[in-house]
Amino acid sequence: MKRIRVALKERSYDVCIGKNILPLLGKEIRRIGLSGKALIVTSPKIAGWYLGRVSKALRSEGFEVFSFSKLPSDEFAKSQKNLFGIYRHLLKNGFDRSSFLIALGGGVVGDVAGFAASTFMRGIPWIGVPTTLLAQVDSSIGGKTAIDLPDGKNLIGTFHQPRLVFSDVETLKTLPDREIKHALAEIIKYGMIWDENFFRLLEKNILRMKRKDLKILLSAVSRCAEIKARVVGGDERETKGLRAVLNYGHTFGHAFEAASRGWSMPHGEAVALGMMAAGRLACELGVFPWRDYERQRTLIQKAALPVRLPRSVKLSRVLESIRYDKKKIKGVLRFVLPVKIGKVKVVSAISAEKVRKTIEQLQEINAGSCACHG
Ligand SMILES: NC(=O)c1ccc[n+]([C@@H]2O[C@H](COP(=O)([O-])OP(=O)(O)OC[C@H]3O[C@@H](n4cnc5c(N)ncnc54)[C@H](O)[C@@H]3O)[C@@H](O)[C@H]2O)c1
Ligand SMILES: [Zn+2]
Structure with a gap:
């Protein structure tokens, strides 16, 4: 597994890249010191392929795992409605500032899940598990989060660096x-x-x-x-x-x-x-x-x-x-x-x-x- 450091003083984090590394995700999250509840945010299609593997990797390390797999598979996912859906799911399951969120998907999932993490209770940690080539080379790194307005794309957003990015190129096999x-x-x-x-x-x-x-x-x-x-x-x-x-x-x-x-x-x-x-x-x-x-x-x-x-x-x-x-x-x-x-x-x-x-x-x-x- 390759490790690349994003050096941002107290906000520094690793980008881990490898083939078939998803089973190692839980251990890596432990290593960076996160504990408690995890919410995996994704869309139904991606959940079908990868949610089981990611959940298992976390559960085997003792994390309490929840999932929100309702994001649409298109750009419309970056909406206020979906954002509020994530907030409500976090509340319903008793999430607080000791919990964290995982964005499992492409740039769309990363942007909206990262935005939810940056604003829920004034900010909770999040982890990127990018599953598109674009997200692995670009959107998962750098901490830009966003949702769209009817007036234009990415008009509402924050800078909120993830605590870890975990790119498994194996997930690209299913990518169109x-x-x-x-x-x-x-x-x-x-x-x-x-x-x-x-x-x-x-x-x-x-x-x-x-x-x-x-x-x-x-x-x-x-x-x-x-x-x-x-x-x-x-x-x-x-x-x-x-x-x-x-x-x-x-x-x-x-x-x-x-x-x-x-x-x-x-x-x-x-x-x-x-x-x-x-x-x-x-x-x-x-x-x-x-x-x-x-x-x-x-x-x-x-x-x-x-x-x-x-x-x-x-x-x-x-x-x-x-x-x-x-x-x-x-x-x-x-x-x-x-x-x-x-x-x-x-x-x-x-x-x-x-x-x-x-x-x-x-x-x-x-x-x-x-x-x-x-
Ligand atoms: N935050 C940033 O710095 C940044 C940078 C660039 C782009 N972006 C944003 O990223 C978004 C585009 O991201 P994208 O190109 O990853 O598109 P995307 O997230 O819409 O994914 C493209 C399609 O591939 C599907 N998919 C995802 N992973 C898959 C897999 N492993 N196998 C099969 N299908 C899969 C998705 O469901 C979707 O239908 C835009 O909203 C853009 O604004 C953000
Ligand atoms: Zn671009």
């Missing part, structure tokens, strides 16, 4: 292929922002990852967790600028999502297109070599993620959405742009005209040919 593919966008992002060697490993092995080869997934989850742990350790609450690098591909990406019909574009596809846009903009500004842009494009295509923005996504709506982006500070648009594979920087004062041209070009790219002379 499209979820693997969408998480690959975030994984490529880590290579782009931090680590050229890791990017090279992806160039060599991305097809094995798509086939859910657990050996290669294990090494990718570990490297991504290390990078996220380092970034979060240096900028826990996104106040020092470092955590902003994780937004690579996301300023454009969010705008593409918002401009797609009924928010129909999956987040992973939007991030892939967002990285394409950021890469192209950086090339046009002369800060990123075209040959690196090509390497990024080739890898995104190998992952079967899109490199061309569909015409159904209207340019005017994308621009409107970018204008409202939360990273727009005092009227200046800021983008995380690559300078080479493995390194990015935050650039502001980019003209709206350059942004518009970038998006237009992203709709024109012919996926089969070299985009650098287009």
